[in-house]
Amino acid sequence: MKTISSYYGSILIIGRSNVGKSTLLNTLIGKKISIISHKINTTNNNIIGIYNKKSYQIEYIDTPGNIFYNNKILDLLKNNKYNYIFFILDRNKWNYIEEKFTKILNKITIPIILIINKVDKLNNKNILLPYISFLKQKIKFVYLFIISAKYKLYTNNINNIICKKLPKKKHYYPNNYITNQTKKFILKEIIRESIIKYIHQELPYSIIIKINYPKKLKNLPDKINIFLFINNIRQKKIIIGKNSIILKLIKYRSEKNIKNFFKKKININLWIKVK
Structure with a gap:
């Protein structure tokens, strides 16, 4: 053969x-x-x-x-x-x-x-x-x-x-892999990109993003809590925006890109907390 x-x-x-x-x-x-x-x-x-x-x-x-x-x-x-x-x-x-x-x-x-x-x-x-x-x-x-x-x-x-x-060589990754990054890492990247788009300051680079869902789950859950840790109350006001418009835009864009990547509709809840 x-x-x-x-x-x-x-x-x-x-x-x-x-x-x-x-x-x-x-x-x-x-x-x-x-x-x-x-x-x-x-x-x-x-x-x-x-x-x-x-x-x-x-x-x-x-x-x-x-x-x-x-x-x-x-x-x-x-x-x-x-x-x-x-x-x-x-x-x-x-x-x-x-x-x-x-x-x-x-x-x-x-x-x-x-x-x-x-x-x-x-x-x-x-x-x-x-x-x-x-x-x-x-x-x-x-x-x-x-x-x-x-x-x-x-x-x-x-x-x-x-x-x-390319040289003849055994593949290092399974053929269905597109990245070595974890699902949590990709989720964080999607969230951070949305924050950068709507907040035109240095603030996005100081935000720490934490995602909570059970590690034992093989697939992403339908709802995910995402915590944005910021330095002070002033930054919190910037992220939320007038009438919560900035936060809503971040949420909408993130959910859209998450669906495009993972081929699944996921509802995210964004929580802002001071470090």
């Missing part, structure tokens, strides 16, 4: 804050698992997304934009386990942040793939030609993709080409 070969690879996604790493991850795996916001440093943890297609499996790791702090990027690159590194660039932006990245990347042996994102915001695409020439002088790379992750422009080619380059 003929055995079917399996192919697996791991890819680290790096780049400055708000460059579109999370949007690209969600686009590549076809599911929204990483929080997206126009605000800087939205992603605070490494988020893993798994792309599965027949005998192919790709593990994508989305990293925080503040990866330089505490030498996080050096720690990630030490084990050398990645097949490729995606270095995401925002159109033709380049400053000391990209210089820091290239200084490190030019010292490693892992193949680099450059991805120029947000090309939908470029009025004149011709400016990319001198920029690409500039990049060739700055960093060694094996592939270059020019995309818009937000609008899914030219993103299909990424998975297709990576699959062709």
Whole structure:
């Protein structure tokens, strides 16, 4: 009986804050698992997304934009386990942040793939030609993709080409996995994204989200209590809003996104408590 070969690879996604790493991850795996916001440093943890297609499996790791702090990027690159590194660039932006990245990347042996994102915001695409020439002088790379992750422009080619380059290897995750994150973590991410959308301050980053439901439950319950721990009463007033409008919007958007992700209608109760 003929055995079917399996192919697996791991890819680290790096780049400055708000460059579109999370949007690209969600686009590549076809599911929204990483929080997206126009605000800087939205992603605070490494988020893993798994792309599965027949005998192919790709593990994508989305990293925080503040990866330089505490030498996080050096720690990630030490084990050398990645097949490729995606270095995401925002159109033709380049400053000391990209210089820091290239200084490190030019010292490693892992193949680099450059991805120029947000090309939908470029009025004149011709400016990319001198920029690409500039990049060739700055960093060694094996592939270059020019995309818009937000609008899914030219993103299909990424998975297709990576699959062709994967080594023969046993899949690390079950074929029905899309992320290694727990249901509670994903719930928290959905709630936090809704808070960030409706509260345009630094407040969302100081909120601690706690979710209560029995651990023994295999599936999510129909109703979930979610506690938002804040620092003071003033913050409580901001989250609630006039006539409770902000809190209602957060609840409505969160329930909608929870239903889209888990394919189940879940009623959430939001409770605000001072730490």
